[in-house]
Amino acid sequence: MLERKDLGGYIAAPDDDLIVCRCEEITKGEIRHAIHDGLFTLAEIRRFLRAGMGLCQGQTCGRLVKALLARELGVAPAAVEPATARSPVRPVEMRVLADNQERDDG
Amino acid sequence: MVKNAADVVIVGGGIMGCAAAYYLAKGGCSVIVLEKENAVGSGGSARNGGGVRQSGRDPRELPIAMRGIKNIWPTLAEELGVDVEYCQKGNLRLGKTAAHLDILAGLTRKAVDCGLNVKMISGDEARAINPYLSQAVLGASWCPTDGHANPLLATLAFYRRARQLGARFISGETVRAIRKNKGRARVVAAENGLYEGGTIIVAAGLGSRPLLNTVGLDVPLQPVLLETLVTEAAVEMFPQMLGTAAADFYGHQSARHGSFVFGIASGYEPFARAGFPVSSSGAAAAACRNILSYFPVLADLKIIRSWAGWIDDCADHVPVISFTDEVPGLIIACGFSGHGFGISPAVGKLLSEMVIDGQPALDLAALRYDRFGIK
Numbered sequence: 441m442l443e444r445k446d447l448g449g450y451i452a453a454p455d456d457d458l459i460v461c462r463c464e465e466i467t468k469g470e471i472r473h474a475i476h477d478g479l480f481t482l483a484e485i486r487r488f489l490r491a492g493m494g495l496c497q498g499q500t501c502g503r504l505v506k507a508l509l510a511r512e513l514g515v516a517p518a519a520v521e522p523a524t525a526r527s528p529v530r531p532v533e534m535r536v537l538a539d540n541q542e543r544d545d546g
Numbered sequence: 547m548v549k550n551a552a553d554v555v556i557v558g559g560g561i562m563g564c565a566a567a568y569y570l571a572k573g574g575c576s577v578i579v580l581e582k583e584n585a586v587g588s589g590g591s592a593r594n595g596g597g598v599r600q601s602g603r604d605p606r607e608l609p610i611a612m613r614g615i616k617n618i619w620p621t622l623a624e625e626l627g628v629d630v631e632y633c634q635k636g637n638l639r640l641g642k643t644a645a646h647l648d649i650l651a652g653l654t655r656k657a658v659d660c661g662l663n664v665k666m667i668s669g670d671e672a673r674a675i676n677p678y679l680s681q682a683v684l685g686a687s688w689c690p691t692d693g694h695a696n697p698l699l700a701t702l703a704f705y706r707r708a709r710q711l712g713a714r715f716i717s718g719e720t721v722r723a724i725r726k727n728k729g730r731a732r733v734v735a736a737e738n739g740l741y742e743g744g745t746i747i748v749a750a751g752l753g754s755r756p757l758l759n760t761v762g763l764d765v766p767l768q769p770v771l772l773e774t775l776v777t778e779a780a781v782e783m784f785p786q787m788l789g790t791a792a793a794d795f796y797g798h799q800s801a802r803h804g805s806f807v808f809g810i811a812s813g814y815e816p817f818a819r820a821g822f823p824v825s826s827s828g829a830a831a832a833a834c835r836n837i838l839s840y841f842p843v844l845a846d847l848k849i850i851r852s853w854a855g856w857i858d859d860c861a862d863h864v865p866v867i868s869f870t871d872e873v874p875g876l877i878i879a880c881g882f883s884g885h886g887f888g889i890s891p892a893v894g895k896l897l898s899e900m901v902i903d904g905q906p907a908l909d910l911a912a913l914r915y916d917r918f919g920i921k
Contacts, residue, residue: 441738442584444715478709479702480717483585487592487698490803495778495850521584524853527825531778531848538834538845 442480447512450476460508461501463494471505475512482506482523495531498523552576552714554901555734555743557721557757558750559583561591561697561887562879564704565894566747568626571711573902578741579708580734581717582753587701589751590886593772593823593855595796595809596697597787598888599637601664601689602653604864606912607889608660613908614892615691622695622891628703630695633801635785637692638672640840642682646791650687657689664689676784678843694787694798697887704894721750723760724876731761731876745901747877751858754880761873766861766918767881771818772809773829775852777844779804794836806847808833816859823854857884861918867893868915869900877901878915 456469466489479485482492482505491505492498498505502523510517528537554570556563559581567577581588598619600611615634623629641647650666657664664687672686673679709715724746725733734741748754755767782804789796797808812829830852838845860866860881868878877900879893886893896906 441716441718444709444717477706478715479706481585483588483592484702487587488702493851495848497851526851526853527827527830528849528852531850533846533848534777534834534838535845537831537849538838540828540831 444478444480447476460504461489461491461494461498463496463500464490466491468508471508472512475509480509480513481521482509485509486523492523497526550578550739551742552578553743554578554745554747555580555741556747556749557734558748558753559586559705559715559717560589560749560751561587561701561704561890562749562882562893562897563747564701564708565890566749566879566897567708567713567715568704568711569894569898570901571708571713573898575898575901577708577713578743579713579715580719580721580736580741581715582720582750584718586705586715586717587698590772590855590857590882590884591701592698593774593853594697594884594887595774595807596694596798596887597637597692597789597796597885598632598634598695599689599692599787599789600662601637601657601687601692602639602789603657603885605656605660606864608657608662609908610889610892610896612662614889615693618891618895619693619695622700626703626707628699628706629802630700630703631801631803632693632695633785633798634691634693636675636688636690637787637789638676639687639789639791640672640679640683641685641791642839643684647685649791650685654687662689663691676786678783678841680840680842682839692787694801696800700887700890721757724748724757724873726761726873729874731873745875745877747879747897747901749879749897751880752856754858754878758878761876763870763872763878763915765866765878765881765915767858768816768861769818769820770857770859770884771815771823771826771854772857772884773812773815773825773833773852773854774807774809775830775833775849776808777806778848778850780806780847790840795833795840797837806844808837811836815857823856825852825854859883865893865913866915867896867906867910867913870915
């Protein structure tokens with residue numbers, strides 16, 4: 441159970457302009473602001489900022505975002521629920537996906 | 547008990563619950579929202595195509611859609627302080643056969659009767675609006691005041707603003723029962739405690755049914771799988787919301803981001819395996835085949851992600867938004883049947899009116915909980 445209490449005032453960090461999610465170009469400051477706005481799960485941060493929702497699907501920034509969330513909430517990273525992995529594992533062209541049916545034209 | 551008391555307790559932290567919480571908090575009510583999942587907006591709110599449409603709607607819920615599009619959506623981003631990516635550039639519902647055009651003409655006639663600006667257009671007229679459409683499109687219905695928005699952002703924007711206004715949100719808290727006191731709904735019994743509300747709103751999607759059962763009420767809801775996929779970002783191609791008479795796909799290109807979000811139809815949605823909603827391997831392929839038959843130009847665009855969720859499909863495919871005769875103090879808002887997102891801000895407003903003014907500003911008699919007669 442998670443009571444969504446206020447985390448206290450936002451304290452700017454000198455490296456807030458660091459890009460964390462490279463695919464969607466989301467900075468550390470944007471992620472920290474979102475957490476202070478009440479987005480307390482990785483799923484919510486993903487939906488709100490698109491961090492981890494780009495071409496690599498969070499394979500690069502997933503752990504960094506998790507560490508930021510854990511620090512702001514004052515919990516261990518292991519206590520943060522992981523974000524859900526989704527198919528496809530790699531980006532796939534629509535014409536490739538569309539061509540999955542058996543054909544009888546040889 | 548006093549610690550967990552509020553004017554209104556809302557069961558369900560989806561977009562309906564979050565929107566209601568926002569309008570209630572804005573209206574001066576104390577609010578507690580209880581969400582069973584860890585994340586806010588984990589049900590249909592995070593799993594839909596983002597349509598903000600009036601066309602194609604049942605006349606019973608059309609007035610709600612029209613009120614939202616006229617009075618709420620245009621200024622929602624400003625009001626909530628978050629760009630919810632609302633884009634009002636019309637809805638094309640496409641047809642490829644004479645039978646499709648008959649379906650579209652029927653829907654259009656019903657909507658015109660309700661005062662909506664929607665008309666039938668030819669394939670060439672549709673291609674003049676959207677030049678990427680294939681020659682297979684014979685005609686379409688066109689509603690210029692429809693559009694789309696980002697449901698993930700809109701849900702969290704309502705949540706964020708409601709929380710700023712003092713609404714209390716508790717997630718990971720499963721509600722087990724509603725209890726009455728002197729005949730009135732009064733207490734919500736959850737896994738970790740009791741919550742007392744002057745009014746209790748049940749907006750819990752499919753979970754609404756077992757919960758209503760605890761006070762002897764029932765709403766005929768059934769789970770139907772919904773599958774969605776998203777592409778990589780592309781240059782801006784077209785701003786319209788798209789649907790088809792064949793219901794073989796729907797979707798739009800995100801107004802700010804450039805990715806396309808498409809809803810899928812595989813034909814097996816009512817028969818999906820129970821439990822955690824899982825994307826089926828065949829549905830994404832079927833969706834791509836269908837989409838490419840309307841938009842061959844998208845063939846090389848990459849799908850980067852697919853996801854699935856449950857629709858709380860109501861027996862007659864329109865929601866229940868209602869007080870009940872049997873249990874005063876209880877308000878039901880469920881059964882949105884896969885097209886709730888577009889009307890969610892207006893529904894949130896109506897729910898707040900039901901609490902604060904004692905009645906909604908629109909006549910919701912057609913959406914009552916006791917409308918389900920036997921054949």
